[in-house]
Amino acid sequence: xxxxxxxxxxxxxxxxxxxxxxxxxxxxxxxxxxxxxxxxxxxxxxxxxxxxxxxxxxxxxxxxxxxxxxxxxxxxxxxxxxxxxxxxxxxxxxxxxxxxxxxxxxxxxxxxxxxxxxxxxxxxxxxxxxxxxxxxxxxxxxxxxxxxxxxxxxxxxxxxxxxxxxxxxxxxxxxxxxxxxxxxxxxxxxxxxxxxxxxxxxxxxxxxxxxxxxxxxxxxxxxxxxxxxxxxxxxxxxxxxxxxxxxxxxx
Ligand SMILES: NC(=O)c1ccc[n+]([C@@H]2O[C@H](COP(=O)([O-])OP(=O)(O)OC[C@H]3O[C@@H](n4cnc5c(N)ncnc54)[C@H](OP(=O)(O)O)[C@@H]3O)[C@@H](O)[C@H]2O)c1
Numbered sequence: 626x627x628x629x630x631x632x633x634x635x636x637x638x639x640x641x642x643x644x645x646x647x648x649x650x651x652x653x654x655x656x657x658x659x660x661x662x663x664x665x666x667x668x669x670x671x672x673x674x675x676x677x678x679x680x681x682x683x684x685x686x687x688x689x690x691x692x693x694x695x696x697x698x699x700x701x702x703x704x705x706x707x708x709x710x711x712x713x714x715x716x717x718x719x720x721x722x723x724x725x726x727x728x729x730x731x732x733x734x735x736x737x738x739x740x741x742x743x744x745x746x747x748x749x750x751x752x753x754x755x756x757x758x759x760x761x762x763x764x765x766x767x768x769x770x771x772x773x774x775x776x777x778x779x780x781x782x783x784x785x786x787x788x789x790x791x792x793x794x795x796x797x798x799x800x801x802x803x804x805x806x807x808x809x810x811x812x813x814x815x816x817x818x819x820x821x822x823x824x825x826x827x828x829x830x831x832x833x834x835x836x837x838x839x840x841x842x843x844x845x846x847x848x849x850x851x852x853x854x855x856x857x858x859x860x861x862x863x864x865x866x867x868x869x870x871x872x873x874x875x876x
Contacts, residue, residue: 628856632657635700639683639741640710642666644811645761648843649707649850656851661696661703664710683710683737693744702752705854708741709761711779713813716820719774727775734779735786742790746799755798757854760787762803762865772825788864800860802853805867807841808834841869 636653640646642664650662650669654676662668663681672678677699681688696703711734715726738760749756765773766780784803791801808814808831817831834840849868852859 628852630657631851631855633659634704634855635659635661635696635702636705636707637661637696637703637745638707638709639663639681639737640761641668641670641678643669644813645806645809645843645846646707646709649709649847652844652847653851659700661692661700663692683708683741684732686740689740689744690747693748697748697751702754703745703748703756705757705759705850706741706745707759707761707850708738709759710737710741711761711813713773713776713816715775716772716816717824718772722774730775731779731782734776735782738783739786742786742801746790746794749794749799750797755800758787758790758799758801759850759853760784760801760803762787762805764805764867766803766805766865770825770827772820772827784865791864800854802861802864802866804850804853805865806843806846807868808839809843809846810835810840811843814840845869 636658638646638649641650641662647669650660653660654670659675661677662670663679665680665682667680668678670676670678677696679692681692683689712730715722715730742758742760745758760783762784763780765777766784769777787801787803814831817828818835820828822828846868853861853866
C-alpha cells in the first residue's frame with residue numbers, strides 16, 4: 626500500500642528553531658501538513674493559517690499543557706507528535722559535572738520529553754483516537770560515550786520511557802517510537818567539534834565526519850519519520866528505531 630496523502634495532516638515538532646526540528650518543519654510544510662511548532666527562540670516558520678508557531682520551554686509543564694489545548698482548539702487531533710527539543714552539554718567527565726548542570730540537562734532531555742509525551746497522550750485520550758509519537762533519541766542511548774554522562778543517561782531514559790508509554794497506550798491506538806536520527810550536521814555537531822579532546826575523547830571521529838561530509842541529510846530524516854508514521858508498509862516492528870544506521874554508532 627502506498628503512503629497516503631499527507632495534505633492536512635497535523636504534526637507537532639518541538640525544538641523547531643534550528644537543526645533537525647527546523648528541517649522537519651520545513652519539509653512537513655512542503656507536504657501540505659498543518660503544523661504546531663515550538664522552541665525557546667522563534668520557530669523557523671512564522672505563524673500562518675497552517676502553522677501555529679510559539680515560543681515555549683519544554684521544561685514548563687503548565688505552558689506545554691496550555692499549548693496543547695491551543696493546538697487542539699485550532700487543528701483538532703495531532704496525527705504525529707515529535708518531541709525533538711534537546712541539548713548536549715555538559716560535555717565533561719562525570720567527576721567534573723555539577724549537580725545543577727546534570728539536573729538542568731535531564732530537565733530538558735528527559736523531564737521535557739516526559740511532559741511532552743504526557744501532553745500528547747492526554748490529548749489523544751480526550752480525542753478518543755490514536756496517533757504517532759516520536760521521541761528523538763540518539764546512539765548515546767545505547768553507547769556509553771565518555772564525556773557525555775548526562776546526554777547518555779537522558780537518552781537511554783527517553784528510550785525506556787517511550788517503551789513504557791507504548792505499552793500503556795497501545796490498546797488506545799498510540800504508536801510510540803524512540804528514533805535515533807543518525808549524525809546530522811547541526812549546531813549540536815558544531816558543539817561536539819568545539820569540545821576538548823580531554824573532555825570528549827571521541828571528538829576526532831566527529832571532526833573527520835565533517836571533513837568527509839558523512840552526515841544524514843535532515844530532509845532524509847524527515848521523510849523517514851513520515852514513512853514510519855504514515856506508510857503502513859514501513860511500520861517498525863519495535864519501539865526503538867535507528868535511521869540509516871551505517872555501522873558506526875550515531876551520536
Ligand atoms: N544532530 C545530530 O547528529 C543528532 C544525533 C542524534 C540525536 N540528535 C537529537 O536530535 C534532536 C535535535 O538536535 P539538533 O542536532 O537539531 O540540535 P540543535 O541544532 O542544537 O537544536 C536543538 C533544538 O532544541 C531546542 N531546544 C533546546 N532546549 C529547549 C527547551 N528547553 N525548550 C524548547 N526547545 C528547546 C532548540 O531551540 P531553542 O534554543 O530556540 O530553544 C533547538 O531548536 C535532539 O534531541 C538531539 O539530541 C541529534
